[in-house]
Amino acid sequence: MEAETVPTPQTARSRARRLLSRLWKPTEATSLTTLLRRREFRLLFNARLITYIGDSVSPIAVAFAVLEADGSSADVGFALTARIIPLILLVLLGGILADRASPISVMMFSDLVQGVAQAGLAALLLTQHASIGLIVVSQILYGVGYALQMPSLDALIPRTVDKEQLQAANSALFLALGIAFIGAPAVGGFAIASVGAGVVVAIDAATFVVSFALLWSLHRVLPISRVPAEPGLLHSFSEGWAELRARPSIGIGIIFGGTYGAAFVACISVVGPVSAVEWLGGSAGWGLVMSCVGLGLIGGAAMAMRLEFVHPLRVGFLILVLSTPLMFTIGLRAPHWLVLAAAVIAGVSIQWFNALWNTVLQAVVLPDFRARVSSYDSLVSWSLRTVLYSVAGPIALVAGLRATWMYVGALLIALCLLPLLSLEVRNLRLSAEERPPPTTAE
Template sequence: MSSPAAPPPSPPVVPPPPPAPSSRWRSRRPEWAGRNYLLLTAAAIITNLGTHGALIAAAFAVLHSGGDAGDVGLVAAARTLPLVLFLLIGGALADRLPRHRVMVAANALNCVSQGAFAVLVLTGDPQLWQMMALTALCGTGQAFFSPAAEGMLMSSVSGEQVSRAFALFRMGMHGAGIGGAALGGAMIAAVGPGWVLAIDAAAFAVAGALRAFLDVGHIAARQPGGGLLSDLREGWREFVGRPWLWSIVAQFSIVVALIGATESVYGPLVARDHLGGARPWGLALAAFGAGMLCGALLMMRWKPRRMLLVGTLGVFPIALPSAALAVPLDVVGVSIAMFVSGAAIEVFGVAWMTTLHQEIPEEKLSRVSAYDYFGSTAMLPLSTALAGPAENVFGRGSALWGSAALIVVVTGLVLLVPDVRNLTRRTKRVTGLDEGAVPRAAPAAQARP
């Protein structure tokens, strides 16, 4: 017999090629960190690096030009007044137009206004009306940007990790604020406020370019409605139909007004008279940013079941900076108060964003966010404009102690609203007002952390 034929040799085993760097990086990326989320986070970090320094620079530009506390308050009010006036229109437009286009246009306006402010400060003696006009343009851009940005961010994440996504976003944003405030204060002391404003203008240009690449293909096209007023009425019904929403916004209309007067007017004045100028105030604001960073780190791991109850309790420590400036404490004491306040308010911030994402339908997010921003900032122009006269009438210390006491009182009143105490975390978002207008406590089987 002939021997059987030898089997053919098996082909050599070729190892699979290593994954491309982009696919390897994508495999390490969390599922909720998609392209839009990453672009939004990067743009927010860049913007905050410039803006936190520019806020200090605007106040000291007024003081360097010979202005007083009243002038600082007027410039701050000029920024917030158009913010209040145009917020609702901005929210309605953001739910009608592609949100990323609204954001890019607003960034372009901010870039131009801050660039002109920088040139004005660097090349001459700026007049009060000029500074007020340019900051008003910046506030107008912010009015159209904020509702679109919040709606875009909330539509970029989904699933059970939304709290972690929001916390990481805010952590990056506030981490940039730490560097921006500290660097801004140091640059103002070294080279003056003009160059800080110029950096802010450049930051808006870069951030706008990034936001131009956002993808809105996953967002369903809006159905044609009855016009701008009809959209505003629909957003208003969503707003007033939720007691937890309008009560907290009413609370923050007072809290934000008091914070604005403290940080925009009284803080720089106390820094000038007792702390040593712009640099220590920049360090105190950086401590506030560091506290927010730590609060965001905490909220990346902590998912409280009663989100709004925990968040509202975090508002009480916001009174600490006003009390520290009223004493006044030294820069270390003020910085500690700012740090604790920042950490506590970040607990509220993540809880608030998670609640809005859970309870508000996606197609109405920008309009509801606009009512949120509008209510929260409605009294800010008045408070910043009256901060100087209030100091003249009551004294700076009494005005600051009154701010601290009022924050505590209004926060205590909000805790009387049942929905604030009882709203619980769910894994699915609602699709309309009827499904989420009156949140109920979860059953015992679902209530475990």
């Protein structure tokens, strides 16, 4: 009988390295400093950072603008919802325009539209001529610009960096978003109390002017050839749909990822404040929870810059599961420190997944279709979010707060794990040779 071989430390380390090599790519990390040395990405990053700061403050300023115009809490919700309606109606058109013309041109036009909307609102507030109706009109115009801009960004990012820097570039932009999410609302709230909503909205309008100037500079150093015009919009829609159908992993990600995001945000936004009033210390306690989520968003973006996975969607959906303990800790009324820890972990996992998802979409979808496929992603996410915003409150009233958190937590786990039943999702790699062949509309 042969003696059993006792594993040596060297053998164990070798096995561990082989196992880890199946999980992530042993690539050299791309730092933010390295990315910002590229002029094209630096211009895009600065343009996004300045608008992220304005976007983080803007909803607060609009809410107080409505209240200053003698509006009610229902009017506040109506004004903010006015931004979402054009997004749902026009985001597919935004994807077509970005693919057929130029994503930079569409983003510049979007900045102009949003800047005009906020400048007009600021003028109304500063001259004390604002009414609820005019505020709603300004936010509808703002939503038009936002709808046109969203798909363009996914089409533009891959043109500003090398292929191996794509995940780091997405992570860097999410890092900027996380920083704005943390700092801007607090500063904006203080500014509104000090100088009024009108001045803050005017500053938000100025951020779009700065962004437009930066994108104009990017347009000069990064010329993008226009795609020959197709026979019509319907043909463009069908081509985008055909490209999406050719990428099953992207379609599955849009459905399950969009549903996950809508359910998570709706529960946090609608049910969260009510639960906070009961046992988390009210608005101050809930603000602390949201600050921890924001810290996690920054941490998740930073971690995504360092690790690139061999199978990004497989690992991404598993990472996303780590966000669900936040639901259960709130539902079970766990100690406050445990809720705060779960909030940080939730932020890390969500932003890490976001960086992986955007990288997959931009790497797998063919360049001439990126904006259109991205627009389908935005349409699903925002449509579901709008629906769930309206039903989250009634569901919590019927089921009870604790049960709602537990049910939503279980739903989120299912939405993370069900996509892994698909071979296309589990086995997706970002290597070009494994992409499906390009397709055209029938």
